[in-house]
Amino acid sequence: MMEPWTIGAESTIYRLEQWGRMVLLKHRPQKPYLLKAIDEFLRTSRTSRECKMLTVARNLGVPTPMVYWVDMHRHYIAMEYIQGKQLKQLVAELAADRLQKITCKFGKLIGLLHRGGVVHGDPTTSNVIVNQKGDIWLVDFGLAEMNATVEMKGVDLHLMKRAFETTHWDHEEIMWSAALDGYRTIHSDETENVFSRVEEIRERGRYH
């Protein structure tokens, strides 16, 4: 077995060379601590969903890695390897204007998804890949959904905001406002409704 490149929450990622190029192999391994029926359902549905949504997203104008092949029985997806770093790793070292620009693009891409009726499902800075030139890609579409309602879009932005809050607390404000600026550039009748829903959602889960 190859050495994992990284271990994620629900997957193990490998890097390999195939057909003369670098390929990223995403495997959703069995989790012996979960009930088998649930584990099997999640591995299958997430693998299938991710393949489909990577393509759906790209059709909406959102850069995502290309899918090369998929093995639905063993829960593998082989996809394009993007040369770059996770936004999470870059936040601390980027100059303020550059960070603002990149986060603005991140917000814009989420806006494009939302306008197309899609939510990402896990829009953290771990799932944004940035290259040298500052181009960005969205990855990890295992939790993405179509036919998104205002509520689902509100939750999506709420998750993004919380990622800034928990992981980039010292840049939280500039990142959130840059992301909203980017989101706003994608015109949709729903935008203001989604924004006010974010506030509502934030209050909801708390101890009342």
Place this chain on the structure above:
Amino acid sequence: MSIICLGIEGTAHSFGAGIASSDGNVLSNIWDMFSPDEGGIHPREASRHHSDVGPSVIRKAIEVASIDVTDIDLVAFSRGPGLGPCLRTTATIARALSLRLNIPLIGVNHCVAHIEIGCLESGFKDPVTVYVSGGNTQIIAYAGKRYRTFGETLDIAIGNMLDTFGRDVGMRFPAGPRIEREARNASNYHQLPYSVKGMDLSYSGLLTAAKRLVSEGVPMADACFSVQETAFGMLAEIAERAIAHTRKKELLLTGGVARNDRLTDILLGVAKRHNAVFHRVTPSLAGDQGAMIAWTGILQHEAGDRLNIADSIVLPKWRTDEQDIVWRKS
């Protein structure tokens, strides 16, 4: 000379008094849980319970600790989050003691106290904490002077979900232990809504569907089993997302629902996959109790935190990440 703190906890259904010393010992930990004959917890009835049992619980805590009331150096109380009437009753008792004994008053965040007592017991320095109880479902980790909520429920808490389901099928409050026993005799799993959104989750759809299972004649054991496996599976996933995201190497399980053995097994598996150390807080320190308030009160006091009685208004919606963790160095 070590400092002795009396901690009073009364955020919801339990009233507790615990005594801890600054060398890290819990000298006593007494509580009394309000359990109505039927139905759930009414905040007003719970607060009446607290004022009825408060004095005797505190007296007993002092007695068990084998100290004199004049040995107490500080009084800490659960200032929030929680049910307003319960918090006010508890705060009133704490203020009275502070004035009567002429000792400092410390306001403690209930959620933060759960983490700190867990760290004291486990020796953990920087865990990802899974805090699960009747009113809370949170994945918390320390970052930048605060305990930050990385994930939480978008609607109802896990304990609340279990209790509401239990009440609907005729179980007494709290229903968690009974559901756990029933689940052991199950033979079939029935699929229930599994709803994870990033590091958040939602239990309301699961609750509705679980009630329907029972009304459709699915055996109680199977329904309980299906509820547990689905609800805990979701929790494991968000905990795992938090560990993968933060790369922390300690996983702490606390809160009343930490008593569940199946949940413990699942989270142990999660920790193993990520080479993290796992600890479940012992039942007597996992639920709502005064010792955690006393211990956190000591930490805050040592870091110079003080609360004037005039400013000691309770904070029913006090979020975990609104408390500056002044006693932690890094």
